[in-house]
Amino acid sequence: MDSYLIGFDMGATKMLCGVLDDKYQVIVKNKTRTKGSGNEAVFSTICRCIDECLAKLPSDGPRPSGIGIACPGPIDDVDGVVRSAPNVGVANFPLRRLLEERYALPVRLENDVNAGVYGEFVAGAARGKRHVIGLFPGTGLGGGIIINGELYSGATGGAGEIGHMTVQTDGRICGCGGYGCLEALASRSAIAKDAIAAAAGGDAPVLYAEVGTSLRKVTSGVLKRSVDGGDVAVKRIVERAAYFLGIGMANCVNIFNPQLIVIGGGLVEKFGSEYLGVAERVMRERAMPSLADAVVVAAAELGDYATVIGAAARLFGADRP
Ligand SMILES: [Zn+2]
CATH class of the missing domain: 3.30.420.40 (ATPase, nucleotide binding domain)
Structure with a gap:
């Protein structure tokens, strides 16, 4: 893999963003409080958190090749819409399309707990x-x-x-x-x-x-x-x-x-x-x-960032190293 991945955890109290290298190590990270309610306000908070994280990347390094987003509640990745996440304040939120349009990168949504377990599987206590x-x-x-x-x-x-x-x-x-x-x-x-x-x-x-x-x-x-x-x-x-x-x-x-x-x-x-x-x-x-x-x-070994790592790793499945 010659590029980085973006992992994101859309939590009810805080949002976490990380850029991961090909070993699923978090190279740069960023955190923001979940503010506002409604799809538009939440989307702008997500984008600001991602933008601030990307700004910390060295300009001459690889660029991210996709965004994995962990969301609370059941996720249907077929249409990439968060149906209902009342703790975050969104409903019928077409998050995948919005992010794909803004960043011109592939985006995948995943349930946050599944992402956390997957993070431990690729890079934490369940490695191997x-x-x-x-x-x-x-x-x-x-x-x-x-x-x-x-x-x-x-x-x-x-x-x-x-x-x-x-x-x-x-x-x-x-x-x-x-x-x-x-x-x-x-x-x-x-x-x-x-x-x-x-x-x-x-x-x-x-x-x-x-x-x-x-x-x-x-x-x-x-x-x-x-x-x-x-x-x-x-x-x-x-x-x-x-x-x-x-x-x-x-x-x-x-x-x-x-x-x-x-x-x-x-x-x-x-x-x-x-x-x-x-x-x-x-x-x-x-x-x-x-x-x-x-x-x-x-x-578990990865703490809060298990979810970020798992969301990013879910973009391309377990075939990545
Ligand atoms: Zn029950």
Whole structure:
């Protein structure tokens, strides 16, 4: 490959842009806050973020040969339109056509979680593996499936909703309308709800001192400080979430027989093995032994830029080095 690729993550709070070399290393990067609402305002924010990133490139180097964009929500790349991304403030947004017209480069849209898993596959913790499951517990619980080196998208592009696997049939209601989904029990949002209930009941004084009962202030870092500060109730809540994550992982292992499960997001970054170790132990107890023996569990390596790298890598598929 004698040119660079542009990867872009259209997130609800921030937008990330990176220019990648032929080894999927990020050569230059740029970040901007997601501002405004509506297709036009969001499009101008995207273009400004890309333009600022391109301006950092040395003028005598290779030029980009395509743009990969990661978007929240289900993506239909057949027509290149973002149907609905309410957190970003766009709907029926013909992003691929708009970008192709402005930059005269090929453009590909990808779901953001799939892009993140794909980024770890080409350049991160899942490098060199062919059968990979990715799980990203955060506000929701996103998942991605790589089978025989290919991202699996299903009949209509919607595959990989691992967060909506039922793990407790009479469990709490989920945003999708189901009950006891993995996301409703193991996402950071689920942990935050239980932790705030504990704080309100007087069982998590360290957490209460930092955020009161404000649910939206409960980041992974806040949870970590609460546990380190001695909030036993919050420690139990995090371990319970890790237990359910392990149940979900065991189901994935039994169905897909992956070589590697990569887990990313703020909880993994802050809690490390305290969280991942519990999930892995439960997975190994619950999955079929011969399949559990074949799988490695790893923390994601690329952080926020996994999505940028994956979006760019999806432009031309896994054949690139
Ligand atoms: Zn659900």
